[in-house]
Amino acid sequence: METTETPAPNPAEPHASVAKADTPVGGPPRAKREGTVLNVFSHGMLVLWAFMVVMPLLWAVMTSFKDDRSIFDSPWSLPDRLHFENWARAWTDANMSDYFLNTVLVVGGSLVGTLVLGSMAAYVLARFDFPGNRFIYYLFIGGMSFPIMLALVPLFYVVNNMGLLNTIHGLILVYIAYSLPFTVFFLTAFFRSLPTSVAEAAFVDGASHSRTFFQIMLPMAKPGLISVGIFNFLGQWNQYMLPTVLNTDPDKRVLTQGLVQLAASQGYKGDWSGLFAGLVMAMLPVLAAYIVFQRQVVQGLTAGALK
Numbered sequence: 206m207e208t209t210e211t212p213a214p215n216p217a218e219p220h221a222s223v224a225k226a227d228t229p230v231g232g233p234p235r236a237k238r239e240g241t242v243l244n245v246f247s248h249g250m251l252v253l254w255a256f257m258v259v260m261p262l263l264w265a266v267m268t269s270f271k272d273d274r275s276i277f278d279s280p281w282s283l284p285d286r287l288h289f290e291n292w293a294r295a296w297t298d299a300n301m302s303d304y305f306l307n308t309v310l311v312v313g314g315s316l317v318g319t320l321v322l323g324s325m326a327a328y329v330l331a332r333f334d335f336p337g338n339r340f341i342y343y344l345f346i347g348g349m350s351f352p353i354m355l356a357l358v359p360l361f362y363v364v365n366n367m368g369l370l371n372t373i374h375g376l377i378l379v380y381i382a383y384s385l386p387f388t389v390f391f392l393t394a395f396f397r398s399l400p401t402s403v404a405e406a407a408f409v410d411g412a413s414h415s416r417t418f419f420q421i422m423l424p425m426a427k428p429g430l431i432s433v434g435i436f437n438f439l440g441q442w443n444q445y446m447l448p449t450v451l452n453t454d455p456d457k458r459v460l461t462q463g464l465v466q467l468a469a470s471q472g473y474k475g476d477w478s479g480l481f482a483g484l485v486m487a488m489l490p491v492l493a494a495y496i497v498f499q500r501q502v503v504q505g506l507t508a509g510a511l512k
Contacts, residue, residue, distance in 0.1 A: 262488070262492075264281075265481055265484055265485055265488070266485055267283065267284065268280070268477075268478070268481045269291055269292065269478065269481040269482040269484070269485045270284045270287045270288050270289070270291065271284040271288060271291075271478055272284075272288055272291075272478055273475060273476065273477050273478050276477050276478060276481075288478060291478040291479050291481070291482040292482045292486070294476070294479045294482070295467070295479045295480075295482040295483040295486065296482075296486070298479070299463070299466075299467045299470070299479060299483055300463065301460075301463060301467070301483050301486055303456070303458075303463075304458055304459060304460045304462070304463030304464075305460055305486065307373065307457055307458060307459050307460075308442065308459040308460040308461075310373055311373055311376050311377055311380065311441070311448075311459055312380075312438065312441045312442050314373075314374070314377040315376075315377045315378075315380035315381050315384065315437075315441055316434060316437055316438055316441065318377065318378075318381045319380070319381050319384045319385060319388050319437055320388070320430055320433070320434055320437075322381065322385060323384075323385055323388030323389050323392055323433070324388075324392055324423060324426065324430065325418070326345075326385075326389050327388070327389045327391075327392035327393040327395070327396055328392075328396050328418055328422060330342050330389070330393050331392075331393045331394075331396035331397045332396060332401075332404070342389075342393065345385070345386045345389040345390055346386065346390055347386075348385070348386030349386040349387055349390060353383065353446065353447070354446070357446070357450050360379065360450075360451070361450055361451065364379065364451055370451060370453075371451075371452055371453060371454040371457060372457070373457060375451065376447070376448060376451060376452055376459075379447055379451060380441050380444070380447070383444075383447065384437045384440065384441065387433070387436070387437075388433050388437060391429065391432070391433045391436075392426065392429055392430070392433060395426055395429035396422070396426060396429075399422065399425050399426065403421055403422075403425070404417055404421060404422060407421050427501075428501055431498055431501040432501065435494060435495060435498055435501075438491075438494055439491060439494075439495075442460070442490065442491055443461065443491070444459075444461065445461040445462070445465075448461065448462055449462060460487050461487075463483070464483060464484065464487055467479075467480055467483045468480060
C-alpha cells in the first residue's frame with residue numbers, strides 16, 4: 206500500500222528567509238543620504254573659504270582703479286571709470302619700478318641658485334650611501350626648525366664682514382642659504398621615489414654621475430622642482446625681515462620694503478588709490494605664478510605618494 210509522504214522542508218529556506226529578514230530595509234538609501242549631506246557640507250565650506258579668500262583680492266584690484274574720494278564714499282561699488290593714472294603714479298612717482306626690478310633680480314638669482322644647489326645635494330643624499338649621510342640630512346632638517354629671528358644679529362655681522370651688506374648678490378646668497386633646508390628636505394623624498402633602473406641603465410652605457418644627474422634624473426624630477434620652486438618663490442618674494450636688516454640702501458630696496466615705504470608716504474599724502482595700485486602690483490606676480498603652475502604643484506606634492 207503506497208503512502209504519500211509530505212516532503213521535508215528545505216533547510217536552506219528558513220536560513221534564507223532569516224537572512225532576508227535580518228537585512229535592514231532602507232540601509233543603502235540612508236548611507237546615500239548621509240554621503241549627500243556630507244558632500245553638501247564640504248562643498249559649502251569650500252565655497253565659503255573661496256569667498257573669504259577671493260573677495261579681499263577682488264576688492265583690492267577694484268579699489269586700485271578708483272579715485273580717493275570714491276574709496277571712502279562708496280567702498281563696495283564699482284569704479285565710475287578705470288583710473289589707470291593710479292598705477293602710473295605708483296609705478297613712477299613711488300619708485301615701484303625700481304623696487305620691482307630689484308625684487309626680480311634678487312628672487313630670480315636666489316631661486317636658480319636654490320634649485321641647482323638643493324637638487325644636487327638632495328640627489329646625493331637620496332641615491333648614495335656614505336658615512337654621515339643621515340647626519341647631513343638631519344642637519345638640513347634642523348635648519349628648517351631654526352628661527353630666522355635668532356640669526357639676524359650674527360647674520361648681519363657675517364654679511365657685513367664679508368662686504369656684502371646692502372648688495373644684491375649678498376641678499377641672493379642669504380636667500381639661498383635660507384631656502385636650502387626645505388628644498389633639500391622636499392627633493393630628497395622626491396628623488397627617492399624615482400625609479401633607479403633608468404640611472405642604472407645610464408651607468409651601464411658609460412654615462413658619468415654628472416651627466417646622469419643633469420640629463421636624466423633632473424628632467425625626471427621636473428614636477429618636484431616646479432613645486433618646490435613655487436614654494437620658494439612665494440617665500441622669497443614676500444620676504445621682509447631679511448632685506449630690512451641686510452639691505453638698508455634706499456636705491457636697492459625690494460618690493461616689500463617699497464610697499465612699507467609707500468604705505469607710510471602715501472598715507473600721509475592721502476593717496477590711497479596709489480597705495481592700492483602698488484599693493485596689486487606686488488600681488489599679481491605671485492597669483493600669476495601659482496595659476497600657471499598649479500597643476501605641476503599638485504603633481505609634485507603627490508608624486509612621492511604614488512610610487
